[in-house]
Amino acid sequence: xxxxxxxxxxxxxxxxxxxxxxxxxxxxxxxxxxxxxxxxxxxxxxxxxxxxxxxxxxxxxxxxxxxxxxxxxxxxxxxxxxxxxxxxxxxxxxxxxxxxxxxxxxxxxxxxxxxxxxxx
Numbered sequence: 001x002x003x004x005x006x007x008x009x010x011x012x013x014x015x016x017x018x019x020x021x022x023x024x025x026x027x028x029x030x031x032x033x034x035x036x037x038x039x040x041x042x043x044x045x046x047x048x049x050x051x052x053x054x055x056x057x058x059x060x061x062x063x064x065x066x067x068x069x070x071x072x073x074x075x076x077x078x079x080x081x082x083x084x085x086x087x088x089x090x091x092x093x094x095x096x097x098x099x100x101x102x103x104x105x106x107x108x109x110x111x112x113x114x115x116x117x118x119x120x
Contacts, residue, residue, distance in 0.1 A: 002108055003091045005096040005115035010070075016041065016079070017055065017070030024062065027102045029047075040083050041071060049074045053119040057090075 003064035018037050022029045032053065041048060050072040058066035068084065094116050098108035 014076035017068035
């Protein structure tokens with residue numbers, strides 16, 4: 001399922017993530033990384049403040065992507081081990097929500113990029 005794109009104003013959002021360099025397809029990395037992220041969250045006794053997300057830091061198609069597989073938190077403790085913490089900056093964002101299998105992510109990303117181009 002894919003929602004329609006929209007513009008939202010967001011407050012700064014602390015998060016914790018596991019950073020990976022991957023190639024497409026990266027479904028195996030998702031399957032290996034998200035359980036580690038949830039283990040880290042549980043071990044640090046913090047509660048997610050929303051659904052998990054994938055933050056694309058680098059897109060060098062078709063060679064490589066750098067992705068942070070993350071979860072928003074009310075407060076981010078200090079990073080350790082494989083975890084990195086950060087803050088998604090406050091601002092105006094174009095967003096959509098995709099619910100489904102990993103193989104639909106490229107289409108969801110394309111839909112958002114096309115919408116942004118068409119709506120300035």
